[in-house]
Amino acid sequence: MNRRENLSQVLAAAIRKECTAHNARMPRTTWPWLALAGMALLADQLSKALIASSLMLGERIPLTSFFNLVHVLNPGAAFSFLADAGGWQRYAFSVLGIALSVWMAREIRQSKTSRMECFAYAMIIGGALGNVVDRVLRGAVTDFLDFHWQGMHWPAFNFADIAINIGVLVMLLGLRRQSRSAQARDGRPA
Numbered sequence: 690m691n692r693r694e695n696l697s698q699v700l701a702a703a704i705r706k707e708c709t710a711h712n713a714r715m716p717r718t719t720w721p722w723l724a725l726a727g728m729a730l731l732a733d734q735l736s737k738a739l740i741a742s743s744l745m746l747g748e749r750i751p752l753t754s755f756f757n758l759v760h761v762l763n764p765g766a767a768f769s770f771l772a773d774a775g776g777w778q779r780y781a782f783s784v785l786g787i788a789l790s791v792w793m794a795r796e797i798r799q800s801k802t803s804r805m806e807c808f809a810y811a812m813i814i815g816g817a818l819g820n821v822v823d824r825v826l827r828g829a830v831t832d833f834l835d836f837h838w839q840g841m842h843w844p845a846f847n848f849a850d851i852a853i854n855i856g857v858l859v860m861l862l863g864l865r866r867q868s869r870s871a872q873a874r875d876g877r878p879a
Contacts, residue, residue, distance in 0.1 A: 722797045722811040726790075729815025733849040734822060737831040749835070756836055761845050762829035783824045786817040805863040812856030819849030 744750065744760035751757050793810035796802050802810075823830040832845035 719798050722807045725811040726814040729812055729852040730819045733819030733847060736848050740833040741831060755838055759833055759835045759845050761832050763832050764829040783821050786821040790814045790817050805859060809856040809860040809863065812852045816849040816852030
């Protein structure tokens with residue numbers, strides 16, 4: 690056996706060992722939740738790409754008496770919060786989205802995290818990273834869902850925002866369930 694073959698066998702063995710050690714540290718139950726986050730991220734990015742390729746920036750297509758498809762860019766956060774802040778918010782919201790996603794991914798890895806919490810975290814991760822991708826690549830988030838009634842428009846939003854809101858709602862329902870369980874254990878009325 691020459692040195693090159695020996696070196697490649699040593700490297701292959703080291704890679705196998707590291708992958709095995711990494712998989713041992715990452716519980717099998719983690720992967721489905723990270724896959725769910727990835728699916729939310731993918732659905733968000735595909736829908737935004739479809740809108741960007743189908744509508745000009747600022748274009749609106751009325752679909753019902755209360756709903757339009759639009760193509761707008763939001764440099765701020767939810768409801769265009771800080772949209773006119775001068776650009777620093779792009780980086781701040783990107784760092785915040787990444788930091789929260791890393792923290793939530795670590796929480797998912799904890800064996801004590803409930804399935805309900807894992808679902809909530811996965812949806813929030815997918816949505817947060819979907820908007821981070823927009824901020825990093827485009828400098829603003831692409832929004833396209835526009836609901837309105839009698840001339841009043843709810844701020845346009847996207848699938849990432851829907852995923853985040855579903856995650857927060859599930860998290861709040863989980864907290865309420867925990868609170869009621871604790872009250873029942875302590876004999877207090879719910």
